[in-house]
Amino acid sequence: xxxxxxxxxxxxxxxxxxxxIHSAKAGHPGGSxxxxxxxxxxxxxxxxxxxxxxxxxxxxDRFVLSKGHAAPAYYATLAEKGYFDExxxxxxxxxxxxxxxxxxxxxxxxxxxxSGSLGQGVSAAVGxxxxxxxxxxxxxxxxxxxDGEIQEGQVWEAAMLAGHRKLDNLVxxxxxxxxxxxxxxxxxxxxxxxxxxxxxxxxHVIHADAHDFDSLEAAFNEAKQVKGKPTAIIAKSxxxxxxxxxxxxxxxxxxxxxxxxxxxxxxxxxxxGEALCxx
Numbered sequence: 188x189x190x191x192x193x194x195x196x197x198x199x200x201x202x203x204x205x206x207x208i209h210s211a212k213a214g215h216p217g218g219s220x221x222x223x224x225x226x227x228x229x230x231x232x233x234x235x236x237x238x239x240x241x242x243x244x245x246x247x248d249r250f251v252l253s254k255g256h257a258a259p260a261y262y263a264t265l266a267e268k269g270y271f272d273e274x275x276x277x278x279x280x281x282x283x284x285x286x287x288x289x290x291x292x293x294x295x296x297x298x299x300x301x302s303g304s305l306g307q308g309v310s311a312a313v314g315x316x317x318x319x320x321x322x323x324x325x326x327x328x329x330x331x332x333x334d335g336e337i338q339e340g341q342v343w344e345a346a347m348l349a350g351h352r353k354l355d356n357l358v359x360x361x362x363x364x365x366x367x368x369x370x371x372x373x374x375x376x377x378x379x380x381x382x383x384x385x386x387x388x389x390x391h392v393i394h395a396d397a398h399d400f401d402s403l404e405a406a407f408n409e410a411k412q413v414k415g416k417p418t419a420i421i422a423k424s425x426x427x428x429x430x431x432x433x434x435x436x437x438x439x440x441x442x443x444x445x446x447x448x449x450x451x452x453x454x455x456x457x458x459x460g461e462a463l464c465x466x
Contacts, residue, residue: 188231190400191466196267197227198460201429202453203263203276209449211280214288217439218333219260221364221397221424226264228403229329236326239269242296248326249315251300253308254333254362255289256441262286262295270297306339308332309359313345316357316417327411331360335367338376343388349417350389357417358410359390362397364426366437385419397424430455 188196200223208214230237234248241247252261259279266273271285278284285294289303299315302308312330319326336342349357361381369375378384382392391413395406403422410418426440427433430452444452 191463193224193227193231193400195460195463196231197224198429198456198463200227200260200263200267202456202460203266203273204259205430205444205449205452205456207259207263207276207279207286208443209446210277212443213280214259214443215256215441216259216430216433216444217366217426217436217441218254218362218364219257220428220430220433221426222254222257222260222331222362223263223428224398224400225331225360225362225403225422225424226260228400228407230264230268232404233407234329237268237297239297242270246324246326249299249312249328251308251312251315251328251330252290252298252302253312253330254305254336255301255303255308257331257333257362258286258288258290258303261290261298265295265297268297271295305333305336306341306345309342310345312357312359313349313352313354316349316354317352319356320352320354325356327356327358329358329360331362333367334361334363334365334372334378334381335375337361337378337381337384338372343384346385346388346390346417353389353415354417355414358407358420359385359417360420360422362424363421364397364424366426366435366440368437368440370437381421382419385421389416390419391416393418393420395420395422397422398428429459
C-alpha cells in the first residue's frame, strides 16, 4: 500500500476515533489520535501474517496495545482491517458492547491481549515473544506503549528480560507525545533519555517520526534486520494529532468532545481527507 493510501486510512481512522468517543461521551482522544498513524502502518503494512477471517490463527504476528486507554484507535484500525463491522464503533463503552473502554481479548476479534493496567501489556508481549522462541515459531510480536506508561517499573522488568533473552522477534514502540494525564512527562516523572534506558537493557533503538510513513517504514524495516536483541522504536508524536484544537493539549487526554467540538473536529478531518483524495 502506497503512502497516500496509508494517509487516507489514517484519516478515516481518526474520524472514527472522534465519532466513537463522542458517541460514548467518554474516552481518550489525545493518545488515540497520536497513535493512529503507527497503528495504520502496523495493520496495513507491517503485520503481514494476520487474517481477519481467522483472528486466532496460531502462527499470526501478535500486537499488544500496552497503552490500553488508546482503545478507540485500536478498534477503529481493527474495523478498517475487517475484523468487525465499522458500525460497531459507535457502541464504544456501552453495556453489552464488545468494544469496552480497554481492550478485551475475550470479547473483541483481533485483540491479542487484554490491556489497560499500564505497564502490563509489554510484559505479556515479552511472554509471547519467548513462547515463539521456545516453539521455534517465526511470528513477530509488537507492543505499543505510552511515554507516560514507561514510568511504570514493570516496563523495565520486562525490558530486562527481553534483552537478557535476546528477543529479536520483539518490537516495542513508544508513542512519545510528551504528555500524560497530569502534564508533560518531564514534569510528572521524566523518563528521558528514553533511548539510553532501552539501550541499557540491550535493546536496539531506532528513532522515528510517528506521523511520517516513510520514517515509520524505515524504522520497521530496520527492526526486521536486527539479530540477537529486541528493538525499541521511539516514535515522536503529537498528542491529538489531526484535530487542531486538541493538538499538544493535555486537557484532551481523557475528555470526550461535546456536540460543537465533535462537529468542528469532524469538519477538519473531512477536509483533510478530501485534500488527500485530490492528490
